Amino acid sequence: MTEMAINWWLSVASSESVKRSKYMGFSVDVVKGAWERAGGRCECTKKHDHTDRCYRKLVWENRGREGRGKWEANSVSGLHKDSVSDCQILCWSCHISGF
Numbered sequence: 001m002t003e004m005a006i007n008w009w010l011s012v013a014s015s016e017s018v019k020r021s022k023y024m025g026f027s028v029d030v031v032k033g034a035w036e037r038a039g040g041r042c043e044c045t046k047k048h049d050h051t052d053r054c055y056r057k058l059v060w061e062n063r064g065r066e067g068r069g070k071w072e073a074n075s076v077s078g079l080h081k082d083s084v085s086d087c088q089i090l091c092w093s094c095h096i097s098g099f
Ligand SMILES: [Zn+2]
Pocket: 042, 043, 044, 054, 055, 056, 090, 091, 092, 093, 094, 095
């Protein structure tokens, strides 16, 4: 993630309308917290096509979109709880393989 992307995201995330709205099930704060915990890398530990943790490098702006570093926030419980512990950062290939 570039410095510019972080600044862009922070400016968007700090606007009141975004703070109030839900963002793909999770609040922005939850997704941001999970993203920071993940270090901007896939957190998948299911060994479907990789061993240990996937660790694929992701690009913040490409959440749910086409492009390099495409990813999605996965709800561990499936309920999109308002908690960082329920939010798992997954690269697209992990996201679409069995979650
Ligand atoms: Zn992955």
